[in-house]
Amino acid sequence: MQRALDGLDAYTLQVLAAVMHGDAGPDGHDPAFGDALADLRALALVWDDGARPRTVPGVEDLLRARPPAPAAATRPPLASSARPPAELDRAGGTGVLEALRLVAALATSWTARPPAQLRSGGVGVRDLHRTARELAVPEPTVALLAETAYAAGLLNATHEYEPAYLPTPEYDEWLERPPAVRWGVLAHAWLTMTRHPAAVGRRGDRDRVVAMLGPDAERGTLPALRRRVLAVLAELAPGACPDGPEQVLAELAWRAPRRAALDGPPAAAILAEADLLGITAGGGLTGYTRTLLDGSRAVAEQVLADALPAPVSEFVVQPDLTLVVPGPPTAALAGDLALIADLESSGGASVYRISAATVRRALDAGHTAADVHALLTQGSRTPIPQALQYLIDDAARRHGTLRAGSAGAYLRSDDVALLARVTADRQVAALGLRLLAPTVAVSPAPAARVLEVLRAAGFAPAAEGPAGDVVAIAVQPPRAPSRPAPRTSRSRGAAPDGSELAALVRRIRAGDQISAPAGRFDLPAPIPGVTSATIMGRLRDAIRTEQLVMLGCAEVDGTVSRHTLLPISMGGGYVRGHAPGTERLLSFPLHRLTAVAVLDGPEDR
Structure with a gap:
């Protein structure tokens, strides 16, 4: 009964109130009044005693316990402005490409520095701040991207002693798919997930801050509310955009006044999330989203693919060391540019900037200066500026002058000939000794093993401490694990007396x-x-x-x-x-x- 009352619009609630007070209603001869009364009978909220309609027991108590919010007697008009449907789809396509880029950037950031999972579940505030700073977006946007990617199976927590969040193998498969298919995965996950990204960072029911991906962000009613919000937009003509979110909220309040107070803030957040994910554009429902809501996801992806601009694999290098990509880059080009340049702006055209730090980043990843020159020469429509060539060569010349590595033990001697003979001896070849200098060699084996092999080969090495003094490395003899204590038997006492x-x-x-x-x-x-x-x-x-x-x-x-x-x-x-x-x-x-x-x-x- 509570659910039925919450689904009544303002006019039907007025009819129900009139029946409850024994009035004739707004207009007993109005056809709309008869239709509303028939709906109330079908919902088992009203019955006829032969003289007049009456409410069933319990309805009056529920209405008085939670009265509906004030609403207009007639349905308010939903003010909107018309745009060409193709233009709306193109605007939505821009939002789709940006959402896909941000999800990939989020996965890249968490791959480099996985956020730890809190004991109560979810991601901490510090990791949320850091991710928002790295992606250069507000924190609510990070929460939306993470919650949607998690619902789509692209992110998950590791099963370790100290769990952290990382991309899943499904993310790697998702990254190789066309943009329209990738958007279809995210849109379906957003429509069906029971997560409330807008609640992240606020105080929850238990008076504690709701963590991203935490259990307090769960809301079981959100999928149905998303469908109701988008249904309001779907009733508009194709290409029509509401004049503001308040128009949609007013329509929702008239359709369900009893739910207006509870559904208002989540509905406003849903409208903002839909724009960020490219489900809507400028507040209006795009053509491919209408197709998705009708139940044909494959067709919706095809409609979106037709609306998206063709991916490009070329760019323009400008004298100020920036790269301009005139369109959405291909997956291969996007990966290369993310390595050698930083994104400055995105949209219909993306602008990347190359600096000494980005060139070092490419060199650290294993590329050489020749590889960077080849990438720019093959992908640029314009000649490479001389200043950029000098920048790459100078960074490559300074890169690697300091080397770092790992070794299990070192071997040093002031006798250069002795150390050369030791490294050339076949009996110690298993140690993998390598000369770093005429008097210093390193080995991946531990120090105790190096001493053992050298002594077996007839040399007389000594162990050295951090201060250069001779120390003794005691070799622990092998031992078996301890046995459990044997059971003790107790002797019987003396026989009892009479x-x-x-x-x-x-x-x-x-x-x-x-x-x-x-x-x-x-x-x-x-x-x-x-x-x-x-x-x-x-x-x-x-x-x-x-x-x-x-x-x-x-x-x-x-x-x-x-x-x-x-x-x-x-x-x-x-x-x-x-x-x-x-x-x-x-x-x-x-x-x-x-x-x-x-x-x-x-x-x-």
């Missing part, structure tokens, strides 16, 4: 009496709810003589339980006493006792 045996026999016989009370105590036929005189007499004697007894008590499931008790009182239908060895007071109802056996007497204690 009094202990007698007490043990009495306890065993008491158990037999509990098992067969009728044969041992010669009890009369039991009467339900009545305790026998024998049981009552034995309990009084045990209380008077302070004897330990064993009780048989009938449980609610029909079984008989046994309890050892030192009784101290009997009254009010209960026998009370202490458990042996404890001061805990126990009580048992008399009508449930089936037998009482005396375990010992005062003479035994």
